[in-house]
Amino acid sequence: MIPGNAMRYFLVAYQCGSFRAASEKLHVATSAISRQVKLLEDELGEPVFERGAGRKHLRLTAAGELLMNYIRNTESEMRRMRSEIDALKGMRRGQVSLGVPESFVRDFLPETLAAFQKLYPNITYSVHVSGTPELLEMLARDELDFALSFNPQPMSDINHIFEMLLPTCVLAHVSHPLASKKSVRLSDCAEYDIAMPDKSVSAKVVYDQMFSDSRIEPRSLLTSNSYELLRSVAMQGLSIAVVNNHISNKTSPDMQYRYIPFDDPRVKPQRLTCCIRHGRNLPVTALTLIEFMKKSLLRLENSK
Known part of the structure; x- marks a missing residue:
């Protein structure tokens, strides 16, 4: 033994x-x-x-890999069993471990967890904020129950259980020349400073490809691994930023920035997916939160 x-x-x-x-x-x-x-x-x-x-x-070693898989499966089954026992007792207790990109932390995640907490007040959360590659690696190691990710690369041990497309837009301060337009093309952005993600952000590959296809060299004023910094820089009028459409219920006529949609066939939407490890039996609490988030995202999409 x-x-x-x-x-x-x-x-x-x-x-x-x-x-x-x-x-x-x-x-x-x-x-x-x-x-x-x-x-x-x-x-x-x-x-x-x-x-x-x-x-x-x-x-x-090969034996070590087998032992690690055994430990992960045992821990996963134990968490699932405890969650299901709690659900049977009507207590709805437990912890959900999830991963999200940084663009979710300002509005969508706090809004969603606040609404979810009203229904299930005894659940706690462990949230890891990172880029898609790290989130998928953590999923594969069973360090997360599930993760929301943008444009994930195919992985044999990762399942995508929910997916939606988010329009790609230009974010600009209301004083910027592009802010008065109903839509823009990539060529409209060529003469303006742009805040761009660095290579650690999954969107960089997508953005680089669409600028390359358009034969445009973007005037990159600032690069960062922080998606929220790119948004904030654009909101302050320092530059524009290419981002996905805002994921939030919050709108106000007093906002000093605008999201301008692209009307350009070379601009692709961002693929948002909910991922879990292949073969993982998720606890009831995690499955319930995933379904709640899915409905929240669909409502936001339909309200745009």
């Missing part, structure tokens, strides 16, 4: 990348972690980490 501590130390060592880092996180001697992992390997009859001179980061 595999000791419980050995499984825990193995998992933390893998997540931290080394026995020393795991020791600091767990406040346990490095030798104790190494000893427990050795007991684990003796029980399995195979090494779980690759050993080699000069190796700085722990890597799993």
Whole structure:
């Protein structure tokens, strides 16, 4: 029988990348972690980490990969069972772990969670804000129940359970020359400063391709990994920004900025998807929140 501590130390060592880092996180001697992992390997009859001179980061062996999958599946089933037991009792308690892009944190996510909390007041949330590539990696490691992502690349272990297209627009201050237009083409943007995402933002590939297809070299005033900074810079009138249409119920005639739609065949909409790991059995709380978010997004889309 595999000791419980050995499984825990193995998992933390893998997540931290080394026995020393795991020791600091767990406040346990490095030798104790190494000893427990050795007991684990003796029980399995195979090494779980690759050993080699000069190796700085722990890597799993084939046996280690199988053990990691077992741990992930066991943890997933345990979370699902607890959530379903709570649901049967009518308590609706539990925690949902989700990931979202930064563009959701200003309005949509707070609005949606506030409405959801009124229906299910005993649920808590763990929210990770990041770009699509990192969110998909976290899903694959079962660190998230689900994630909202933009333009995700196909991955064999990730399922897209919901998808919608968001129009791509120009965001500009009301004083900007483009703000008076009903629609714009990419060529209209060529003579103005633009705030652009850097390579860590999934939209950059899409934007680079459409400017390239139009044979336009954008006048990039500012680049950033923060989508919210790009929006804020445009709202202040420092430049324009190419963004997806605003995801919020909030509208006001006093707003000092405008979203101007594109009328250009080379401008593609942004693909928003809800992703989970393939084979993952989600807890009732996560499934309920996903369905709630889906309905909220559809209502917003229909109200535009």
